[in-house]
Amino acid sequence: MGYSVILQVRGRRAVVVGGGKVAARKIRGLLEAGADVVMIAPKAEPELQALAAAGTIGWCIKTFAPGDLDGAFLVIAATNDRGVNEAVAQAAAPGQLVNVVDDPERCDFHVPAVVRRGPLTIAVSTEGASPAVARRIRRELEEQYGEEYGPYLEFLQRARDIVLREVDDVEGRKRLFRALAADSFRQNGRWDEELAGLLAKEKERGEERRGENDEDSNIHC
Known part of the structure; x- marks a missing residue:
């Protein structure tokens, strides 16, 4: 192998x-x-x-x-x-x-037989045993992962930079990355609009956490 x-x-x-x-x-x-x-x-x-x-x-x-x-x-x-x-x-x-x-x-x-969708690369190899089988599987993958995956992955590249720049909380970043990777998000199609909404919600969470921390600090004073 x-x-x-x-x-x-x-x-x-x-x-x-x-x-x-x-x-x-x-x-x-x-x-x-x-x-x-x-x-x-x-x-x-x-x-x-x-x-x-x-x-x-x-x-x-x-x-x-x-x-x-x-x-x-x-x-x-x-x-x-x-x-x-x-x-x-x-x-x-x-x-x-x-x-x-x-x-x-x-x-x-x-x-390998390759499916390319922008930044997405899916490779299928039988290590030379049967190129015909590899090509058949590639055709099946081409149907499963359509052309929309190209612009979607390009959007995710941009979105990742935005999330890393604007969200400091590690758990918040993880929540956003999971949401962006969901099929429901991809199928929605309004990616920039949805990202803006998710970022706003995450910022609200951050403000709430900071407010709670301030209250705790006042209690201990």
Whole structure:
């Protein structure tokens, strides 16, 4: 069983060997994560040709050679030739993370099926046992966690900063965070309005507590 992580690849060099449909799928995911993608392939899918023409990815129009991996943080062998994929795996230097699409045993990591909704990332992996099952589960999750989760999570990021800035009481913060995370709050849709109301109530609680503390202090004087 592997150790699940979210790998930060923004700005890092990712070399994808292959230009077919599988390579295209891997490249789309890398671009979403902000990687600096270089494709090694003598020919490529029209989608990938367009990305290269736009300067979104680099394209070395050639067959693979070991030197193509120089400087790579992450390497994906995604050709339909097992011999080429094995050559890529063997050429990788220590410390380079390698994924061979047709050979799970040769992989340092497996690429999960991913649902992205703004800041929300849900990853499903069978560790290479059945990508088809992982894709089916991903489709089910896409239906369960719709597009509204993107703006909702972005709102929660803003709301967290506001709560931390305006509410000093630790228990009060916890109450607010629980309320904001509730399905009923998300489904309401009037998030900013509801947050303002919750903050006002929490401030009222704080004033009441301070008043009670002042009374207790007067009693002991």
